[in-house]
Each structure stands twice: as C-alpha cells, then as structure tokens.
Amino acid sequence: MEEFEILDFHQLQQEKEGIDQAAQFLQKKIQNGFKVSIVIKKQHKFALPPLQQKKNDLFSKQHQPIDLISQSSEIIENNDKQGSLTSSHSYSSIKMNKKQLTIPPTQNETPIQDQEEEKSIKSDDDQISLKYNKNNSFKHSLKDNILSQKIQKGxxxxxxxxxxxxxxxxxxVYKEGNEKLKSCQDQQQISVLIIICIQSLCYASQIFKQLGQFNEALRCLDKCLSQFEINDFDLLCQIYISKAQYCLLNNQYLQSLDNYTKALIQYEQVNWxxxxxxxxxKISFVYALLSKSKQFKKTGDFADAKKICYEGLSILQNKLNNSDPRIYETYYxxxxxxxxxxxxxxxxxYLDQSKQGFIKLYGEKHQSIIKILNLQxxxxxxxxxxxxxxxxxxxxVCLYGESLSFGLALVLNNLALAYLDRMKFKSAKLSFEKAITILKVYLNEQHPTFQRIEKNQKLVLAATLSYM
Structure with missing residues (x-):
C-alpha cells in the first residue's frame, strides 16, 4: 500500500519556521517513500445571514440539513407506508444444503488467475442477473416454467x-418453488427450481430495499446463503456486497465491513x-463512518479510511482512463x-472534481449529480x-422535475431550512409542506424522518414570530 500524507502548506511553514525548513522536511518525506500531496487550504469568510444571530435559539442538531450520508439509517424498517444483485458472469454450481442436489458447474466455478477484466460499468444498484451456459432444453424448461412467468408478472x-x-x-414464487423441490426427482427440473428460488429471493430483496425495509432485504439474501451452497465466486461476492450495502443503510457498520471484507477476500484470490x-x-467509506461514530476505538480512524480510498483510487487510475465514471465516483x-x-x-x-467529471460525461442535468449537489x-x-x-x-429540485421521490422530500427539507436562514418564510413553508406531502406516500407518520421534518416545519412559525 502506498503511503500518502496530505499536508497543509501554511501549517507546514509554521511548523518548520519558513520555506527552507519546509523544503528540507518535504525532501526527507519523499526520500522515505511517502507520496506527498501539498494542499493550500482556503480560508472561507462567509458573511453571516440575517437569521444567524438567532440560529442558536432556533436550530438545534435535529434541525440541521440532511446529508444523505450519515443520516441513511433513518430510512429503516418502519417504512411501512408503501409497499437480484448483478453478476456479469455465468451462473455456477449451486446445490441445496438440505438435499445435496447439484446443478452442473459452468465456466466460472474455477476462475482464471489474473485474467483480463471486463471494462463494462456495473452499477451497484443493478439487479442480480443469473446467466446460464446451459443447453437449449434447459433454457426452454426455465423459460416455460410457470413460476418464471410469475416472476415476470411480479x-x-x-x-x-x-x-x-x-x-x-x-x-x-419462492415458497411455491421450495415446496416443489421437496418432491421433485428430475435433475434438470431441480436445477430450474433452484434458480427460480434464488431469482425470486434476489428480486424480493431489492424491492424490500426500495421500500426501505432493509432487515427484510437482508433476510432474503441470508436465505440464499443458508439454503443453497453457491460455488460461483462472483455471484457469492455480489450477494455479500448487497448485504454490506443493506447493513450500511441500516447503520450496521461493523456488519457492513464484515460482508465487504468477505467479498474482498474472494476477489483477491483471483486477483480481479x-x-x-x-x-x-467502499470499505474506506465504512471506515470513515465507524470513525465518526467512534465504534472503531483503536481499530482505525479517518487516516486509515483515506489511505484505503487512495489505494483504491490508485488501482483505478492505473487500470482505467481518466474519464471513467468509477474514478469520479471515488472522488465523491x-x-x-x-x-x-x-x-x-x-x-x-473533491466533490467539485467529481461533479465536473460527471458533467463532462453526462451533462449538467444527469441524475448522478444529485447526491454531489446535495452534499455541497x-x-x-x-x-x-x-x-x-x-x-x-x-x-x-429542478433535476427531479415532476418526480415525487423520497430523495426529493429530503432535499426540500434542506431547501426550506436555507430559505429560513434567508428569512424567506413563505417559500420555506411551501417547501416543508411539499416535503411532508411526499413523505406521506412513503413513511408512517411515526417514522423518525417524518417526525424530524414535521418538527422542522414548526421553525417557520418560530422564525416568523421572532421578526414580528
């Protein structure tokens, strides 16, 4: 792992009492193998907005804008108002632990070391698609199965x-397929039913995720792992990665780190x-969250998070061209x-580098820029x-257009707080009202996020009265 040290040049001069000493200090660092990045830190001096003097009275920690980063755990199991993983490789040998029945393996069961990796872009939000290197009879049997048709209806x-x-x-579909497996004797039909069960669980997991029911999403993937022995290393990795993402959304940082690490070990064995x-x-981000929440204690800190992320970035820059979106995602x-x-x-x-990169690739109105703009x-x-x-x-808000998504509600909350800061009380009131209207589609009124934004709405009256 390369060593990186971020140095603030102004602080460096102060610590070493002048430019000559700073130069000697840097030369010593470089000779010792450090990769040094010099950063001139900007000193922002913003004028305080009119409401800032009364902000301590009006704005508590609960009233701060929602960053969609450290607040992700708020979209949790209580989301009961509404309402698999992608592998670009072949479906491999999967057998039921209970019956010890095996589907014949495909080419991906024994991966080739240091093989040429695909340059295609896989989104982390893609579904698990099980692709098969089977004969035509098997493919037709799978396609014509009534349970496969029910999945398509779903x-x-x-x-x-x-x-x-x-x-x-x-x-x-999963329950019906599981029941049929108990009495099925034909090997090909057993293989078809196992694939259908896994497909249905993976799709269900992703739908539960969209509904914000992350515990249910995790249970579906756990069933895949506990009921079937999956020998396709990449499919197994994708399940671990999805489990890690769901744990992360549920604020289960250590569990998330554990699942990412399991996937990492698999990929390191084949050197992908x-x-x-x-x-x-991904792991570097979990390290940062653990550091912020102080769960790590002596296990790690922000310095470790940055070193891990820089190592990942270094690999990406060596393997990809500079206009690849995965590099801009790493800047984010x-x-x-x-x-x-x-x-x-x-x-x-870093956010600006990420945004400018995505704008070059997709234009200024692409949805991928939303999370960057919000954090900025x-x-x-x-x-x-x-x-x-x-x-x-x-x-x-303009990028969302007519879409009444959950993310728009959170941004409207932030916008309303900014309006309050500028004493635009009517605009703040309208933004809060629209945010709550959208949330009613997704959340129960007892949900923490709903109550938080409803509490924020009361600031409008408090701020208005304070200036009467």
Missing part, C-alpha cells in the same frame, strides 16, 4: 410502482484488480470522508453560506 408490478404486490409475488479497487473504496467518496471528518474545504474540492449544499449550509446552499438545493 417485475411488471414493480415497473408500475406497485412494490408491495411485486414483493408478495416474488415471495409466493478492478473489483478489489471498488471494494477498497473522498469528499464524503473529508465531510465526515469535518474537513469541509477538502471535501468541497449541506457543507455550504453548515459553513453559514446559505445563499450557495439554497442555489444548490434549487438545482436539485
């Missing part, structure tokens, strides 16, 4: 926004550099790490620059 429900019906259909790099970046992760460390100036610099808005908001924050939040 996917139609999901496409039409009927998530609860979709997940019910998937779980019914790109997958290793992507996992290092570095921005998140510095944000969690409260090094806001560094965070903004939150940082500006926390630094007291509510004018910039307001403009960034308004950009996001």
């Amino acid at each position: 996917l139609l429900f999901q496409r039409d926004g009927k998530s609860k019906l979709a997940v019910e259909k998937m779980m019914d 550099k790109l997958e290793i790099a992507k996992l290092l970046v 992760t570095l921005g998140c790490i510095f944000y969690l460390e409260k090094e806001y100036d560094f965070a903004l610099e 808005g939150v940082i500006n908001h926390l630094q007291g620059n509510s004018i910039n924050a307001m403009e960034l939040y308004e950009q996001i």
Whole structure:
C-alpha cells in the first residue's frame, strides 16, 4: 500500500519556521517513500445571514440539513407506508444444503488467475442477473416454467410502482418453488427450481430495499446463503456486497465491513484488480463512518479510511482512463470522508472534481449529480453560506422535475431550512409542506424522518414570530 500524507502548506511553514525548513522536511518525506500531496487550504469568510444571530435559539442538531450520508439509517424498517444483485458472469454450481442436489458447474466455478477484466460499468444498484451456459432444453424448461412467468408478472408490478404486490409475488414464487423441490426427482427440473428460488429471493430483496425495509432485504439474501451452497465466486461476492450495502443503510457498520471484507477476500484470490479497487473504496467509506461514530476505538480512524480510498483510487487510475465514471465516483467518496471528518474545504474540492467529471460525461442535468449537489449544499449550509446552499438545493429540485421521490422530500427539507436562514418564510413553508406531502406516500407518520421534518416545519412559525 502506498503511503500518502496530505499536508497543509501554511501549517507546514509554521511548523518548520519558513520555506527552507519546509523544503528540507518535504525532501526527507519523499526520500522515505511517502507520496506527498501539498494542499493550500482556503480560508472561507462567509458573511453571516440575517437569521444567524438567532440560529442558536432556533436550530438545534435535529434541525440541521440532511446529508444523505450519515443520516441513511433513518430510512429503516418502519417504512411501512408503501409497499437480484448483478453478476456479469455465468451462473455456477449451486446445490441445496438440505438435499445435496447439484446443478452442473459452468465456466466460472474455477476462475482464471489474473485474467483480463471486463471494462463494462456495473452499477451497484443493478439487479442480480443469473446467466446460464446451459443447453437449449434447459433454457426452454426455465423459460416455460410457470413460476418464471410469475416472476415476470411480479417485475411488471414493480415497473408500475406497485412494490408491495411485486414483493408478495416474488415471495409466493419462492415458497411455491421450495415446496416443489421437496418432491421433485428430475435433475434438470431441480436445477430450474433452484434458480427460480434464488431469482425470486434476489428480486424480493431489492424491492424490500426500495421500500426501505432493509432487515427484510437482508433476510432474503441470508436465505440464499443458508439454503443453497453457491460455488460461483462472483455471484457469492455480489450477494455479500448487497448485504454490506443493506447493513450500511441500516447503520450496521461493523456488519457492513464484515460482508465487504468477505467479498474482498474472494476477489483477491483471483486477483480481479478492478473489483478489489471498488471494494477498497467502499470499505474506506465504512471506515470513515465507524470513525465518526467512534465504534472503531483503536481499530482505525479517518487516516486509515483515506489511505484505503487512495489505494483504491490508485488501482483505478492505473487500470482505467481518466474519464471513467468509477474514478469520479471515488472522488465523491473522498469528499464524503473529508465531510465526515469535518474537513469541509477538502471535501468541497473533491466533490467539485467529481461533479465536473460527471458533467463532462453526462451533462449538467444527469441524475448522478444529485447526491454531489446535495452534499455541497449541506457543507455550504453548515459553513453559514446559505445563499450557495439554497442555489444548490434549487438545482436539485429542478433535476427531479415532476418526480415525487423520497430523495426529493429530503432535499426540500434542506431547501426550506436555507430559505429560513434567508428569512424567506413563505417559500420555506411551501417547501416543508411539499416535503411532508411526499413523505406521506412513503413513511408512517411515526417514522423518525417524518417526525424530524414535521418538527422542522414548526421553525417557520418560530422564525416568523421572532421578526414580528
């Protein structure tokens, strides 16, 4: 692992009492094998907005903008108002632990060391697609199976926004397939039924995730791991990665780290550099969250998080061209790490690099820019620059357009708080009202996020009265 040391040049001069001493210090660092990045830290001096003097009275910790990074755990199991994983490789040998029945292995069971990796981009939010190197008879048997057709009907429900019906259909398919396996004697039919069971569980898991029911999503993947022995290393890794993501959304940081590590060990055994790099970046973010929550104690800190992320970035830069979105995504992760460390100036610099990269690739109106704009808005908001924050939040609202998504509700909350900071009480009131209207579609009114935004709404009256 390369060593990186981020140095603030102004502090360096002060510590070493002048430029000559600073130069000697740097030369010694480089000779000792450190890769040194010199950063001139900006000193922002924002004018305090009019409401800032009364902010201590009106704005508690609960009223701060939602960053969608450290607040992810709020979208949890209580989401009961509404309402698999992608492998680019072949489906491999899977056998039921109970019956010890095996599907014939495919080419991916014994991966080749140091093989040429795919350059295609796999989204972390893609579904697990099970691809098969089977004969035509098997493919037709799978396609014509009535349970496969029921899965397709479930996917139609999901496409039409009927998530609860979709997940019910998937779980019914799993239960029916599992029952048929108990009495099935034909080897090919057994293989078909096992694949259908895994497909239904993976689809159900992703729908539960969309509904915010992360514990249920995890249970589906646990059934895949406990009921079937999966010998396809990449499919197994994708399940571990999805489990890690769901744990992360549920604020289970140590469990998330454990699942990412299991996947990393698998990929290291076959030396798939790109997958290793992507996992290092994901792990670095979990390290940062653990550091922020002080769960790590002596196990790690923000310095470890940054070193791991820089190592992942170094691999990506060696394997990919500089316009690859995975590099810009890593800049975003570095921005998140510095944000969690409260090094806001560094965070903004990395976020800007990420944003500019995505704009070059996709244009200024692409949905991938939303999370970057929101975090930039939150940082500006926390630094007291509510004018910039307001403009960034308004950009996001325009990007969402007519879509009434859960993310839009959280951004509207942030925008309303920025409006309050600028004494735009009517605009703040309207933004809060729209946010709550959207949340009623997704959340129970007792949900922590719903109550938090409802509590924020009361600030409008308090702020208005304070200026009467």
